[in-house]
Amino acid sequence: MIKKIYLLGNPNxxxxxxxxxxxxVQVVSSNYPGTTVGIDSGYLTLKxxxxxVVDLPGTYSLEPSSKAEEVAVSLLKExxxxxxxxxxxxxxxxxxxxxxxxxxxxxxxxxxxMCLNMNxxxxxxxxxxxxxxxxxxxxxxxxxxxxxxxxxxKSLIEKIPDAAQxxxxxxxxxxxWVEIGNIVETxxxxxxxxxxxxxxxxxxxxxxxxxxxxxxxxxYSAFKLVRFLGESIINKVTDPVFYDLYRPLLxxxxxxWHEQGFWFHLLIGDLINGxxxxxxxxxxxxxxxxxxxxxxxxYIISFYLILSLLEDIGYLPRLAVLLDNxxxxxxxxxxxxxxxxxxxxxxxxxxxxxxxxESKRERFIASTLISIGVPCVPLQAMIFGLLGAFGGxxxxxxxxxxxxxxxxxxxxxxxxxxxxxxxxxLEIPPYRFPPIxxxxxxxxxxxxxxxxxxxPVVLVGVMVINILIYFKLxxxxxxxxxxxxxxxxxxxxxxxAALVIGFLRKDVAVGMLMPLGLSxxxxxxxxxxxxxxxxxxxxxxxxxxxxxxxxxxxxxxxMIGISIIVGSLLNLLIW
Amino acid sequence: xxxISLAQxxxxxxxxxxxxxxxxxxxxxxxxxxxxxxxxxxxxSHIGLRGPVVIKAGRSILALGHGVAxxxxxxxx
Numbered sequence: 001m002i003k004k005i006y007l008l009g010n011p012n013x014x015x016x017x018x019x020x021x022x023x024x025v026q027v028v029s030s031n032y033p034g035t036t037v038g039i040d041s042g043y044l045t046l047k048x049x050x051x052x053v054v055d056l057p058g059t060y061s062l063e064p065s066s067k068a069e070e071v072a073v074s075l076l077k078e079x080x081x082x083x084x085x086x087x088x089x090x091x092x093x094x095x096x097x098x099x100x101x102x103x104x105x106x107x108x109x110x111x112x113x114m115c116l117n118m119n120x121x122x123x124x125x126x127x128x129x130x131x132x133x134x135x136x137x138x139x140x141x142x143x144x145x146x147x148x149x150x151x152x153x154k155s156l157i158e159k160i161p162d163a164a165q166x167x168x169x170x171x172x173x174x175x176x177w178v179e180i181g182n183i184v185e186t187x188x189x190x191x192x193x194x195x196x197x198x199x200x201x202x203x204x205x206x207x208x209x210x211x212x213x214x215x216x217x218x219x220y221s222a223f224k225l226v227r228f229l230g231e232s233i234i235n236k237v238t239d240p241v242f243y244d245l246y247r248p249l250l251x252x253x254x255x256x257w258h259e260q261g262f263w264f265h266l267l268i269g270d271l272i273n274g275x276x277x278x279x280x281x282x283x284x285x286x287x288x289x290x291x292x293x294x295x296x297x298x299y300i301i302s303f304y305l306i307l308s309l310l311e312d313i314g315y316l317p318r319l320a321v322l323l324d325n326x327x328x329x330x331x332x333x334x335x336x337x338x339x340x341x342x343x344x345x346x347x348x349x350x351x352x353x354x355x356x357x358e359s360k361r362e363r364f365i366a367s368t369l370i371s372i373g374v375p376c377v378p379l380q381a382m383i384f385g386l387l388g389a390f391g392g393x394x395x396x397x398x399x400x401x402x403x404x405x406x407x408x409x410x411x412x413x414x415x416x417x418x419x420x421x422x423x424x425x426l427e428i429p430p431y432r433f434p435p436i437x438x439x440x441x442x443x444x445x446x447x448x449x450x451x452x453x454x455x456p457v458v459l460v461g462v463m464v465i466n467i468l469i470y471f472k473l474x475x476x477x478x479x480x481x482x483x484x485x486x487x488x489x490x491x492x493x494x495x496x497a498a499l500v501i502g503f504l505r506k507d508v509a510v511g512m513l514m515p516l517g518l519s520x521x522x523x524x525x526x527x528x529x530x531x532x533x534x535x536x537x538x539x540x541x542x543x544x545x546x547x548x549x550x551x552x553x554x555x556x557x558x559m560i561g562i563s564i565i566v567g568s569l570l571n572l573l574i575w
Numbered sequence: 576x577x578x579i580s581l582a583q584x585x586x587x588x589x590x591x592x593x594x595x596x597x598x599x600x601x602x603x604x605x606x607x608x609x610x611x612x613x614x615x616x617x618x619x620s621h622i623g624l625r626g627p628v629v630i631k632a633g634r635s636i637l638a639l640g641h642g643v644a645x646x647x648x649x650x651x652x
Contacts, residue, residue: 061607097609408612
């Protein structure tokens, strides 16, 4: 009787894609090792009933050498072997390396079904594997699949009940590799292919000079594309909807309302020159939806589209190799670039994915740097919204300040925290070209995740702010902080409320700063302070959850210190 | 034939792994990724002076931090 099905395999062989196919549960997959940092589970209906399917983090061996591998292996050993099946997912393009784990699984007495995934890609590369022969030698069912298109998944499900425990002599790793060499020799035929353009690009992207050139081009075009796509969505879709449809509708509906009343203040906010101004009115029905759907969402869509493309092509690990030198000085290694890049979308998934880093020290440094120095999409939309009118120099200035903070803070943390930055050891995936449908699906789930997380907070946030303003309760808070903000940062008292609200969500703060009529310098300082000071409440909680209260407090103390130093410095230095 | 570390091997040169220095932990980890004694590899590149080393082993491309690369000894012509 099968009670549990585990998906196990080397990193980046498509476990999560197979998992989604089997259970219908959508999880994010990418073309680099370590996308799955948690444990996902779902259900699959077999003849005897529903069985739980568990997607485990990738591992090279049953003798774990990293935390993620430990998690995978200990979970696997939790359940009685005769009540489970392990679906061993194998990358057909790299059979040899994958077979070590397979042999270990069989030797340990796990009932195994082998899923020869990425079969199409292997064929394309001239690799042919005979599944019948392989199954015969190993004595386990072998099913060729292409999970991304769904080919072979049905036969994989049919073969699950055929998995059985078999006894096999235990070998040393050295002996296993010899055996694997023989097996591969028998079942695999290689068709000789000339170097393809893809392979040339793969190599060029990890060589020093050509690699840095490519990285420059890729990052620059990614940034340009995100802006272009985001602006196009705003100009062609969201702004017309807000200004030509939604505003007239709101104005008609509220014609008879008294402009000074509580409900008008709460829902519509202040009229600017007798009209609703989506950026400044600050009402639950005006500024709140405009900020989320009209300013942030277009960039969320364009950012995640470009990021997903880079992820699925397999470019990010190459960037990690190129940046390893720099990141080592910050106490991290190259792979930390992946959580950081994710943080540019939203800090929360960025900090979650620091789980790919080995030590707690690295995770603390990376999480602190992300929450202080990496601006998320809402924050960036805010920076552009506040400073765009004054020219690109101001916007670039904020990025420059943030980048310098990351470098300086990283170097300080690296020398101040005892420990070392572990060495880099990473498999680099081949370039792959993801089907559009896969990209669109991933984009859809990420955007949906963002909306679920952000929209309620923004609506409630704007509501709370309006109530506080209406009953003049902000005066107490502002009175307390006024000396610091006024004397050190040169900002008016009214900006305090915005900075405080920035803790809730950065994007709400923009609606509060806009109407204050600040000078360019004051806006610049506010934008920088909003970026580095407290992360939004969601980031705050995720650091707490992932790293513990002590790390959160340390991280927060660093943030407050840096905010005060940078705010005062900017106030002194800029004229 | 001379024995040198992966960090010293020149880019675009081939070598055969003869020894992995350092703890058994590192050796086990490399072994499970397919870098075992006797395996033939080719070095693709070396980023900067003390940066990571990229190699091809079988059908895998692997990046090793400088410290790791210095512990993998290969024999090369």
